Amino acid sequence: MDEATIIRYIADTFAGVDVVRPAPGEAPEIAVGDTFFIHDPDRDLEPRQRFPFATLVTKDYGDFDRASNLDRPGVFRLNIGVSKETYRALFGPQPSPPGPSGAVSTGHDFTALDRIMPHPVHAPQSWVCVLNPSEATFEAVRPLLADAYDLAVGRRTRARAAREP
16 A cells, blocks of 8 residues: 555544645754554644644654654555554553564564564553555554544543633
């Protein structure tokens, strides 16, 4: 699958998703070219509340996130923030935060294509990822995206309820 197909699937499947693709000058330069999927049906979330439930990244992030070697031609990573329960069902307990290498220690090859695995940096927060998923692998990714979306909807619902008198 290519990036455009994945972006279209998420935008068309999940209601109220704001697909954010920062352009030069709109966001920190490091985010330009990446895609962020945010549940914001009314497009009224304050910037600090605009947390994505999934992202599609196309490049390494300096010393912070290099474990996937995304600077290879044509390589991208779909990142998905799933529930703790979903993460544990897939991989067991969340790992400790990244050490000196900048990546979590899970035994996964974070450069491998077409494999669902813990996110190399954000696995402790229950994020998973896949580099260049095939159609078959994307079938397994669909319920993970639904899980992440449901979490985002729940956060939005709770935030609105907290603001109402």
